[in-house]
Amino acid sequence: MQEGRKRVALLMGSFNPVHCGHLAVARYVLAQDLAEEVWLVVSPRNPFKDAADLAPFEDRLAMVRLALAEIGDPRLRACDAEAALPRPSYTIHTVEYLRESYPGAEFIILAGSDIADQLPRWYRSDELRRMVRFLIYPRNSGEASPEMANAPMYGIDSTSVRKSVAEGAPLEIGVVPQSVSDYIRAKKLYAMRTIEQWTELIAEKPETADYYFERGRLYYRNNDFGKAANDFNRALEIDPGHTAARQMREMTEAIFNFRNFDIYNP
Incomplete structure (x- = not known):
């Protein structure tokens, strides 16, 4: 620990949506005095995840803010720093940006044990691990840090939440905060939409x-x-880093090449 600097744990993710498992880990870190603040850093797009069912960044950030407001602990903060950074989002770029923006903070990264084995694949991972300390919390598989060994494990994941919403099933109490559940319903997030509905949006x-x-x-x-x-072309004009749109455009172009005729306006 670096003397005189505020210890800030970064819980980074898509939060698509934020759920009670995320919040339990953040609160455990504070309760055990492993950090003085925990920031939930919302990623515009995780380079290791499919963006196909990713809710807009603004909605995911809004849900994190609602969830933290419901808890009411000022030591828990929503962080939108990655919105200003190039995409796709790489952790080391975020850390470099935050260290420059908040020189009085010592940053710690919170990560689940199920992704610990992926760390060598992270962009500039060796350099990142020299820059910051990692706290690994227990999740599904892998080994947690000793300080996090007793952290609560929730059988919740964002994928299951989205699936329940898409199937029209009610979200059980304790899965997501009530304010988040209300927001999802009000904004009709994760529900199956028609072409006409997307056109209206x-x-x-x-x-x-x-x-x-x-x-x-x-x-x-x-x-x-x-x-x-x-x-897909329009999506890439707006967001050149939209990996899923680029992949789908390539698949579509392959069909055009196979059929050998032009049916679209590039």
């Missing part, structure tokens, strides 16, 4: 790349490859 927020991507996926499923390609 695009009319409301025409600069949201994810909306074009989702509509393009539906066109693709309907074999309307020309319109799909147009939507």
Whole structure:
């Protein structure tokens, strides 16, 4: 520990959506005095995850803020720093940015034991591990840090939450904070939408790349490859780092090359 500097633990993730498991880990770190603050750093896009069902960054950040407001502990903060950084988001870039922005803080990274084995794959991982200390909390598999060995383990994950919402099942108490559950329903996040519904959302927020991507996926499923390609191209114009849109555009272009005719406006 570096004397005189505030210890800030960074719980980084997509938070798609934030759930009670995330919050339990953050509160445990504070209760055990492993850090003086915990910041939930919302990632615009995780380079190791599929962005296909990723809610807009603004909505995920809003849900984190709602969840923390419901707890009411000022030591828990939502952090939107990665919104200002190049995409895809790499942890070392975030840490470098935060260290420059908050020179009085000593940053610690919170990570689940199930991803600890992935650390060597992280961008500039050796340098990152020299820059910051890691606290590994127990999750599904892998070994936790000794300080985190007794941290609560929740059988909750964001994928299951999204699946429940898409299937129309109610979210059980204790899965996500009530304010987050209400927000998901109000914004109709993670629900299956039609092309017409995505078109309405695009009319409301025409600069949201994810909306074009989702509509393009539906066109693709309907074999309307020309319109799909147009939507993937538009998504990439708005967000050149949209990995999923780039992948889908490549798949669509492969179909065009196979059919050997031009049915879209590039």
